[in-house]
Amino acid sequence: MIAFYWSCLAGGAIFALISVLLGDIISNAVDGILDFLSVxxxxxxxxxxxxxxxxGSGILLLKYSSFNNVFVFLxxxxxxxxxxxxxxxxxxxxMKNSENSTSFSIQELQGRMGQVTVPIPSHGFGEVLLxxxxxHTNQIAASFDQQDIAENARVVVVEVRDDVLYVSLITI
Known part of the structure; x- marks a missing residue:
């Protein structure tokens, strides 16, 4: 029985070492083949x-206790x-729940400040960088105040309508 416990300890340690050193390579090699087993x-x-x-616990219990093999295994x-x-x-x-996502909702951009990358005419569309x-993201923008906004101007998103950011010039 001691050989079984030693092989479990050694096998687990070798598995940990291999998964640390070769985990990404093996994962890419079997890409999705075993996904049906995913629990x-x-x-x-x-x-x-x-x-x-x-x-490890089997080795220690066999060595330092007087319990029989069945009880040690249990x-x-x-x-x-x-x-x-x-x-x-x-x-x-x-760790699985902490994976980062780069996605965002366009509605979340309301109230954010950005910079004009393509000039915005008073009755047309330009582009802002937020x-x-x-x-960073580039989005289509229109002037909320219906005034021309030059390139590199600092703006704030006032409203989001039909996937267009309506921005207003920040004046200091």
């Missing part, structure tokens, strides 16, 4: 935690499941 709790980090913990499996659940809810799930998150 949130069965993430590679959670499985490696379970296998490694089963092996306690080791319980410890492995508990630690895996903790890893899933404390690390894997929050900072959104970590990047």
């Amino acid at each position: 949130d709790i069965l993430q590679p980090m959670v499985l490696a935690t379970a296998i490694t913990t089963l092996g 306690v080791s499996a319980l410890i492995a499941v508990l630690l895996s659940v903790i890893v899933f809810f404390a690390y894997v799930k929050p 900072r959104v998150g970590a990047g």
Whole structure:
């Protein structure tokens, strides 16, 4: 039984090492082939935690306790499941939920300041550059006050209608 626990410990450690060193390469090589097996709790980090913990706790319990093999296996499996659940809810799930998105709604641009990149005529359309998150976006704009707005002028988005930003010149 000790050989089983040592192989679980070694296998889990090797799996962790390989996934750190070659994870992206392997992931790109099997791109989507195993997506049908995707279950949130069965993430590679959670499985490696379970296998490694089963092996490590089994070795320690066999060496430092007088319990029989069946009881050692059951306690080791319980410890492995508990630690895996903790890893899933404390690390894997929050990291999955923290993925950044660069998307935005055009309605969110109301009230933002920007810079005119294409001059805006009093009764026509131009273009403004606005900072959104970590990047920038160029959007079609019209003059809210129906006055000409020159290139490089600082403007504020007053209203969003029909996917057009109605901007007003910022005067200091």
